[in-house]
Amino acid sequence: MNYWTCTITEIEHLQSGYALLRFSADEAITGEPGQFVMVRGDWGDHPILPRAFSLVETGPHGAILVRAVGTGTEKLVQMKPGDKLFVMGPCGRGYKQPTSRRPVLVAGGVGVAPLLFLADRIDEKTPRPVFVYGAQTSADLVLTDRLQSLASLELITEDGSCGETGLVTAPLARLLNDGVPSEIYACGPTGMLSAVAQIAMRAGTDCEIAFESPMACGMGTCKGCAIHDADGQYRYVCSDGPVFDARQIYGGTN
């Protein structure tokens, strides 16, 4: 774990209030796909808690993809290159290393962030990934050019303004029917994760899902980020996750 005092080096403003923030510290930013960082700007006491963001790039620069949805994220997307950024991480347990099976990455909304990083990390030993990316409307689909270069991309919108009309579950179910041994990596709203997990478990396909939960510390100390697992026990998103095997959370419902 590190607490990096960073400088914002670049902000790429995208559609729908999304921005890609790049930052650097006097040492490399480390972390793996699915891991996250706790981030704050150099503002006063409000908001006081740092915000959790999936890492999208690591190395000499780190990057996060922020969607402005409230006080903290609004402040972040309005920051300028040269501004100070406090970044704690890498936090949590990321996605497991892809194997020789076909990776199927399923993203809903801002859930695209950790999966973009994962797609970027997949090397030649692994079959070319399929990336199923869904959102409300076409403007909410960001960085699609980059995704296109990394994976075979299937876009889907609820209003049909881009790609297929509907939810990510339809193309996912279709894909799993083609008999190619696959493994699923997902991130998105809870409803989507639950549906993806059901499909995966029914197909007997390994599935890793990344969760969100309100957080304070991001490192397992405050016990604020509890969710229920399949056995009714509490799991802590920041330290047991944010990536869980789908069976741990939704298991047993066949």
Next chain:
Amino acid sequence: MNDVLTTSIGEWQLANPVMVASGTFGYGLEYTDLMDISRLGAISVKGISLNPRLGNPPPRVCETPCGMLNAIGLANVGYDVFVNEKLPELRERGAVVIVNTYGTSTEEFAELARRFDQADGVAALEVNISCPNVKSGGMHFGADPAAAAAVTAAVRQATSLPVIVKLSPEAPDLRAVAQAVQGAGADALSLINTIRGMSINVRTRTPRIGPVFGGLSGPAIRPIALRMVYEIYQVVDIPLIGIGGITCFRDALEFFLAGATAIQVGTANFKNPLTAIEIIDQLHEYCIANQINPSALTGQIQISSPNE
């Protein structure tokens, strides 16, 4: 460096008066990548009960203006795991450990004190009679002077460790509780624990904290905490440990001036886990520059009468 900031809490000598508050710093060991935890005046670990506790249904935390609500429900590993798996490493790392204890009865508080009295590596006990997030025990003891005194006396009898009693800002008569606890043999008082509050998600019309109420902490409560430290300083002789919304060195100074001998950093650890270390460094600089020990600041608020 240590000499400049040496602080006494009764017989107990500390290298400096800057501690981290229970529930906001885990068991301390989580932070060893980020700092040398032996530099902290003391670490008040997450409240420990005899048996492990799972905590409350989520959501357990939410942000509010300049602060946060929490309803963790004292989720903790319990006495055995703490003593066997956490304490040895804390000891090895030279951490000064305050064990924050939670019981549902006077007897349970006494039993914990008896057990920790035998444990190697515990510097002091902080008796939490002020947690707002549990159904039994907790705040109920802290609200009533007689009950608070009974818990304090039982703990006092069970251990020769320094006994700190952590007060609840929700006590109808906090001065009476403080005096009763002093009378029952406490070595120091720490104040304040969180204040119950709530927040509603207007879109879903649901509470933003699982159990509806949560404990409010952070800068939002600092003026209340400061007022209480000031008030209690007038009525007791034992040292006070000031807690509530401290985020920086200036905030810490306020608490010393109001009457605190030491302070604890809580919610600000989430903002920046190095907050307490930064306060120690700045306090050190300040004390060197002014050639004083921090204890020279305790209670030194200057109040002039309006006619002067």
